[in-house]
Amino acid sequence: MATSTPWSDAKEPKAGHRASLLPRGRGDFLRQVAIWLGFVVAYQVARGLADRGTPEALANARRVIHVERDLHAFFEPDLQRRVVERGGMLVHAVDWTYWLSQLAVVGLALLWVYLRRNDAYLRFRNTLMVTNTIGLIGYVAMPTAPPWLFPQLGFVDTLARSELVNHKTGLVTALANPYASMPSLHAADALIIGVTLAGVARRPIAKVLFLLWPVWVCFSLIASANHFWLDIAAGLALAGAGALIVRLLERHGLASAR
Secondary structure: OOOOEOOEOOOOOOHHHHOOOOOOHHHHHHHHHHHHHHHHHHHHHHHHHOOOOHHHHHHHHHHHHHHHHHOOOOOHHHHHHHHHHHOHHHHHHHHHHHHHOOHHHHHHHHHHHHHHOHHHHHHHHHHHHHHHHHHHHHHHHOOEOOHHHOHHHOOOOHHHHHOOOOOOOHHHHHHOOOOEOOOOHHHHHHHHHHHHHHHHOOOHHHHHHHHHHHHHHHHHHHHOOOOOHHHHHHHHHHHHHHHHHHHHHHHOOOOOOO
8 A cells, every 4th residue: 555645545456446547547647638738738837937137136136145144054065066067967967957857857757656546646746736836826936047147156067067958058048937945846846746656656766866856856966056945945945835735625625526
């Protein structure tokens, strides 16, 4: 029997479901794909509209830096410098973790849970949607520049230095909001995925690896200079809030529709 978690209410699949590749039939699968693709498109549009310009985003990032310095915890430049000095595969790994950890990994995780642990799917999907929607409010309320826009503080845009795809690539420039750092939805999504998959995994080693996923993602976000640790902390807290909201909605029968 799979373990229940704040992001998962998984049970063993019914016998009839095991026999079918699509546990609830083609119609439900296509419905879920449409829901998620519609959400992704709407999210990207809203994220772009939340871009309120460079001056405010830089000012807010300076406030983040000021708070971290007051806490004697402005360690990001030193951590990134050590990663860059090592170079090679480590830099490529943190860069591509940044690119893939949100849409690609989220999509694969949703698909796997839908096909293999379907009882956990609704809560997983709803938690991701609620969390990311609330995150948009943060982008509007506090547009924040990423660390790589502060090279004078020692930050390096590793994506621009080592990857073919970077923040100035045409499609990325058209779709992405460079000032959507607070809160970090990369960190929020990684935590939701890690806890959910650990909760429905059956092998202990798989549970450990899934729980390490958000740790690696958070490290990569700092090492690639795409988020301050305060952005990440806010994202992790947001994931918890999203899970709580979904639980409350379920309790009142408002989150059960597929």
